[in-house]
Amino acid sequence: MSIEVPKARAPSIRDVARVAEVSYQTVSRVLNDHPSIRDSTRARVVQAMKDLNYRPNRAARDLSRGRSRTIGVLSASSAEYGPASSIAAIQDAGRDAGYLVNIANIAGEKPESIQGALDHLLNQGVEGIVVIAPQERVFAVLQRLSIDVPFVTLQSDGNRGNRTLFVDQIAGARLATRHLIQLGHRRIFHLAGPQNWIEAEARMHGFLAEMGARDVPTTAPILGDWTANFGYQVGRELLRVRDFTAIFSSNDQMALGLMHALHDEGLSIPGDVSIVGFDDIPEAAHFWPPLTTVRQDFAELGRRCIAVLLSEIAGEGAVHPDTLVPELIVRSSTAAPSF
Amino acid sequence: MSIEVPKARAPSIRDVARVAEVSYQTVSRVLNDHPSIRDSTRARVVQAMKDLNYRPNRAARDLSRGRSRTIGVLSASSAEYGPASSIAAIQDAGRDAGYLVNIANIAGEKPESIQGALDHLLNQGVEGIVVIAPQERVFAVLQRLSIDVPFVTLQSDGNRGNRTLFVDQIAGARLATRHLIQLGHRRIFHLAGPQNWIEAEARMHGFLAEMGARDVPTTAPILGDWTANFGYQVGRELLRVRDFTAIFSSNDQMALGLMHALHDEGLSIPGDVSIVGFDDIPEAAHFWPPLTTVRQDFAELGRRCIAVLLSEIAGEGAVHPDTLVPELIVRSSTAAPSF
DNA sequence: TGCTGAGATGTGAGCGGTCACAATTGTGAT
DNA sequence: ATCACAATTGTGACCGCTCACATCTCAGCA
Numbered sequence: 001m002s003i004e005v006p007k008a009r010a011p012s013i014r015d016v017a018r019v020a021e022v023s024y025q026t027v028s029r030v031l032n033d034h035p036s037i038r039d040s041t042r043a044r045v046v047q048a049m050k051d052l053n054y055r056p057n058r059a060a061r062d063l064s065r066g067r068s069r070t071i072g073v074l075s076a077s078s079a080e081y082g083p084a085s086s087i088a089a090i091q092d093a094g095r096d097a098g099y100l101v102n103i104a105n106i107a108g109e110k111p112e113s114i115q116g117a118l119d120h121l122l123n124q125g126v127e128g129i130v131v132i133a134p135q136e137r138v139f140a141v142l143q144r145l146s147i148d149v150p151f152v153t154l155q156s157d158g159n160r161g162n163r164t165l166f167v168d169q170i171a172g173a174r175l176a177t178r179h180l181i182q183l184g185h186r187r188i189f190h191l192a193g194p195q196n197w198i199e200a201e202a203r204m205h206g207f208l209a210e211m212g213a214r215d216v217p218t219t220a221p222i223l224g225d226w227t228a229n230f231g232y233q234v235g236r237e238l239l240r241v242r243d244f245t246a247i248f249s250s251n252d253q254m255a256l257g258l259m260h261a262l263h264d265e266g267l268s269i270p271g272d273v274s275i276v277g278f279d280d281i282p283e284a285a286h287f288w289p290p291l292t293t294v295r296q297d298f299a300e301l302g303r304r305c306i307a308v309l310l311s312e313i314a315g316e317g318a319v320h321p322d323t324l325v326p327e328l329i330v331r332s333s334t335a336a337p338s339f
Numbered sequence: 340m341s342i343e344v345p346k347a348r349a350p351s352i353r354d355v356a357r358v359a360e361v362s363y364q365t366v367s368r369v370l371n372d373h374p375s376i377r378d379s380t381r382a383r384v385v386q387a388m389k390d391l392n393y394r395p396n397r398a399a400r401d402l403s404r405g406r407s408r409t410i411g412v413l414s415a416s417s418a419e420y421g422p423a424s425s426i427a428a429i430q431d432a433g434r435d436a437g438y439l440v441n442i443a444n445i446a447g448e449k450p451e452s453i454q455g456a457l458d459h460l461l462n463q464g465v466e467g468i469v470v471i472a473p474q475e476r477v478f479a480v481l482q483r484l485s486i487d488v489p490f491v492t493l494q495s496d497g498n499r500g501n502r503t504l505f506v507d508q509i510a511g512a513r514l515a516t517r518h519l520i521q522l523g524h525r526r527i528f529h530l531a532g533p534q535n536w537i538e539a540e541a542r543m544h545g546f547l548a549e550m551g552a553r554d555v556p557t558t559a560p561i562l563g564d565w566t567a568n569f570g571y572q573v574g575r576e577l578l579r580v581r582d583f584t585a586i587f588s589s590n591d592q593m594a595l596g597l598m599h600a601l602h603d604e605g606l607s608i609p610g611d612v613s614i615v616g617f618d619d620i621p622e623a624a625h626f627w628p629p630l631t632t633v634r635q636d637f638a639e640l641g642r643r644c645i646a647v648l649l650s651e652i653a654g655e656g657a658v659h660p661d662t663l664v665p666e667l668i669v670r671s672s673t674a675a676p677s678f
Numbered sequence: 679t680g681c682t683g684a685g686a687t688g689t690g691a692g693c694g695g696t697c698a699c700a701a702t703t704g705t706g707a708t
Numbered sequence: 709a710t711c712a713c714a715a716t717t718g719t720g721a722c723c724g725c726t727c728a729c730a731t732c733t734c735a736g737c738a
Binding site for chain 4: 022024025026037038041060064065066
């Protein structure tokens with residue numbers, strides 16, 4: 001003797017169809033704006049949708065179409081400015097293209113974490129993957145799986161065929177290095193990023209290439225971990241010898257730490273030491289002194305990279321990705337060395 | 340006369356069932372680890388899954404269960420450190436709980452952008468929403484929709500009932516202000532965040548409350564926009580009068596800009612002016628001088644907030660959210676005023 | 679040995695869309 | 709008025725999974 005409770009479920013196309021007095025297929029056609037629908041019919045359907053507050057069910061559509069309309073992002077350190085900017089851009093572009101963007105963070109360096117994140121994405125049935133953690137290791141895993149899902153990586157050394165979209169890290173690093181050399185510096189250190197990061201490696205190569213091309217002798221780059229803390233520690237170490245007049249840091253955070261250490265020691269920047277960073281995070285313009293650095297457009301990078309990925313998913317053949325050229329921003333942390 | 344091409348489709352539970360010589364239902368049971376399955380059977384099924392490289396189809400599961408297992412994040416400025424950290428934590432926690440996290444960025448302040456982002460999420464059938472852009476406007480929109488989807492906000496003034504999880508911004512601001520007062524400062528400026536941000540407002544209230552409680556006369560806070568650039572501009576303005584000995588900035592970026600302006604003018608920090616920030620972004624420890632600031636644990640915030648949201652989705656009643664108490668980190672940008 | 683009931687497994691239907699195809703209507707040319 | 713053909717609309721089946729319910733198996737006990 002229980003009263004029939006109308007089960008509150010979201011309205012489906014059949015509900016809309018009933019209200020609009022058409023078949024569910026017609027509703028479906030309106031949804032996918034099929035060309036041959038009488039205007040009056042369409043109007044009726046649209047009205048019914050509005051009345052019922054109808055929202056198409058994503059799962060149902062995906063199931064019947066056999067697609068997930070999801071793309072995955074494999075990311076490390078996604079709280080940092082660069083990756084975060086790119087991710088936000090990817091997210092927006094994906095949304096515009098009707099894709100859901102699913103981000104999997106990889107924690108730490110352990111391969112099983114990479115594997116886990118990748119598995120997670122694959123389990124979601126992603127149609128493509130953007131790799132923002134361009135560590136060699138990640139590619140090794142991707143390769144090993146020989147996955148059938150297309151993937152694209154943001155930064156790279158350019159040796160990965162045409163699935164690679166990249167900012168020319170080498171050119172950027174050369175820009176920075178050349179700037180120092182042209183100012184007259186000869187004893188220049190390079191504080192590199194983690195060895196296994198493709199970007200870090202590329203910047204290091206750019207540095208070495210430029211130094212070589214100009215016949216400036218080099219010492220081995222120091223391998224850092226991208227953090228300001230590390231830069232600070234290195235700075236303290238370096239100051240024990242003090243046989244340099246300039247340092248090119250492969251990101252702005254480490255440059256900041258470096259400057260901190262120099263200030264601690266009472267040294268003047270750029271009076272005693274010139275510093276160049278990389279990335280141009282928004283804060284860099286307000287460091288003390290304002291940091292000379294190399295700017296990359298992270299958002300644009302994200303946008304382009306998703307364009308490449310989507311075209312690849314659509315099977316339109318590889319859009320040949322342009323290379324984005326980074327730009328040297330000269331501020332006040334560099335000057336000619338004082339002799 | 341065409342040769343039958345085996346249509347390459349992902350294996351389904353029926354394929355697995357065939358290989359394991361069980362019914363598809365049994366496979367489904369293994370998938371959902373139903374208790375009553377003979378071990379030997381389970382093993383056979385698991386093996387078959389492995390052999391076929393079977394991955395469950397998310398859309399199908401969601402469709403039949405009538406759920407989306409998706410939660411949405413409404414976010415502004417998601418490239419900044421704080422939000423980005425929280426989002427990453429949310430993402431991870433969501434993933435652990437089997438949820439997909441969909442982030443919708445709202446661009447600019449226009450209401451239609453907020454509406455658009457919210458619509459996007461609703462169209463995805465999200466089961467809950469986390470709001471990271473705690474601008475009054477957003478809540479207005481949420482309220483107006485009177486949506487049936489539970490939502491939680493990260494930062495708030497605490498007046499939004501029990502759906503609110505927050506860092507006690509007021510306490511944090513009071514901490515910072517008290518620190519300055521106790522050092523002996525009496526002419527203290529406050530550089531606030533955008534008026535329509537709930538957090539900014541809360542910090543401002545905290546500042547005013549503490550000043551009032553200690554009988555220190557105040558001037559009207561300056562309303563900023565969170566950026567270092569703004570801080571710099573304000574700094575330049577302020578220096579024209581120079582009738583203060585300390586500034587409490589409601590985030591670290593603006594504090595940085597402020598310090599930049601002071602340095603430009605040849606002033607010493609904290610010799611001439613003390614500065615306190617808010618957030619403790621990782622760079623703050625390496626600003627020059629290292630910034631005294633108020634630390635909030637963004638990641639923990641994200642984690643807790645999703646816990647609240649998930650429990651609400653599960654209908655387990657509101658987990659009463661604890662208040663996270665921020666911590667004052669004293670570094671070198673503050674000292675007693677010099678008279 | 680037969681009965682009972684829990685444990686283990688199988689069958690049919692349906693979730694909300696889309697696809698392929700069929701059926702109906704309308705239109706201009708004859 | 710008639711017919712061919714396009715425009716418009718409708719019907720059945722299916723996507724891969726879960727639910728509800730039925731069936732089967734077998735250990736434990738009378």
